Amino acid sequence: MRSVWYRTSTEARDDAEAGRSISMPTQSATPPLQQVLRRLALALLVLAVTTLVVYVDRAGYHDSADESVDFLDSAYYATVTLSTTGYGDITPVSDSARLTNILVVTPLRVLFLIILVGTTLEVLTERTRQQVRIHRWRARTRDHVVVIGYGTKGRHAVQTLVGQGIAKDRIVVVDAQHKVADLAGEDGLVSVTGDATRSETLLKAEVQNAARVIVAPQRDDTAALVALTARQLNRRATIVAAVREDENAPLLKQSGADTVITSSSSAGRLLGVSMVSPSVARTLEDLMTLGSGLDLIERPVLDDEVGRAPRDSADLVVAVVRGGQLLDYSDARLTDMRAGDHVIVVSRAVPTPAL
Template sequence: MKDEGHPTHHTGRVSLLRSVWYRSRSEARDDAEAGRAIAMPTQTTTPPLLQVLRRLALALLVLAATTLIVWVDRSGYRDGADGSVDLLDAAYYATVTLSTTGYGDITPVSDAARLTNILVITPLRVLFLIILVGTTLEVLTERTRRQVRIHRWRSRIRDHVVVIGYGTKGRHAIQTLIGQGIARERIVVVDTQRKAATAAADEGLVSVTGDATRSDTLVKAELPRAARVIVAAQRDDTATLVTLTARQLNRRATIVAAVREDENAPLLKQSGADTVITTSSSAGRLLGLSMASPSVARTLENLMTLGSGLDLAERPVAAEEVGRAPRTLADLVVAVVRDRQLLDYTDSRLAELRAGDRIITVSRAVAPEEE
């Protein structure tokens, strides 16, 4: 299903291999802008001292190989001092040649030695110089690698989850998504604060720094191709504008938004949110329930926290469960979604389960050693 009503520049994106060699001016500009805003998951890097030791080892290896080549063909070289070339002379010649010093006291005189200098030693000299300036090249290589990672991610990501806001609500929403089996690479965070975006990248998430009320920021998060959007902004007016922008860019995505005040919930619904969670009233109800019945409140908290004792989850009906009554299942069925209607366990229409039903169950959390 193709999205409508949003930019379609991604449909003509070149392949990853071609992008390394050639990119049009507009593609290069898009990747440069995305590179400033998108933070990829943090990867482990080699310690600086180990990098230096590796370069030193490579340089010595190239020097040793050049020395061996010269010594094997030593009859084709002439030493201005004594006329012959031994192993020490070969090492000396390799050193001054690779460092481009070239004193000229030892020279190739035979055709074979000169040909070897052209075809073998000259490339080794270039390799030796590359190793010596490896720090500068590494910076350029890292920048290119980062652009390639971003380009590859932008070209491949689809049907993912975009979480707008990496505050308390956003972080807990992501923890729940991960607990439900959604991979970290399928989650994209958008936040106005670079510090928050960096923290998300440190947790293995792709993050975008920018104002989520602007469509260009959401396009960088590939929201037009997302399957679900969670709006966890700090302010209700911001959440409303973000929801409007997200719905304009993506007509098919499921949007869940959080607001502080009940009176703003209908406005979020009109803006395009499929589900609106009122945080203040929900917290108030939980407070009142905790006072009236602490045990019920703790049970409800367990149900909302994956892995804490009891899990409340939604899943499709298995083939072997079709035709059975909900009460006969191993898991406790509290509701069934049928034809987009939510039916609780007391509904008379739930005498038996049908193919295509989705059941909401309460089950015991699986301990890590049991998985």
């Protein structure tokens, strides 16, 4: 209720501005024809109730035409009254009829008018509901993941995040194209439409409160500007960026990216491995495709693994992260696993939920 009654004028203005570029996840909507038929049924129901009320108390009404009020006259009076036409040829004359008009017919008239203008009211209600949803989302969103660019790289990154157990409501997509942002909404994600190199766009995605930022635009120069802007807005977030060329990777790291993935060289190495050993290439592809067979994941050391050698783990331990340092399986210091360690293991894949 606070989102409706206690928003300040500044918050309301910010929410209205954000509503032009922020798209909340798509919700199921009633088909237009079904909405029209529902409103028509409600209007006919109100008309029938009013007709019945007038007919029951017909002795309290006067008809200037024939001095009597039958069922047709009751329906006629209900129609002209609910539509506020009011010809005056049939009028309530008794105290009970007038009291009924005050307490029953007038509220039914208001209800009938609300149904008639239901489309306009629905538009206003939907707009208000959208602003309330945006306000609540902006107020509650903390330590989320911002994915900049929802192309092939961005979509696969989101799919991997969801497969790793991150809820969709903790992921925000930023893209400059409305169609792409709408696609993210259809996938159940909050999306922001705008230029990610501009601070105002990233602020709408609450990047200043994000825990992780994935930078995956189409161009390397755009990626550098986005990483620089994101780092200026958030000093603590982990920023991972993708570039096409190796020579641009140092520029991304200088711009604030913690990790830089070079797509072209990675693809080239995979092509070379595929030529020499197709089986190795298939295994690598299997490891990189979450949920397909084998997964390469990082997890905390389990209680029953503390003090044991890595090879004694139920999963195949490839490396151990200890105190921020990466120790591979061949490191002489890696004699046992300790509390607080994180292990990088190859494990059997679990099904990945579809977007």
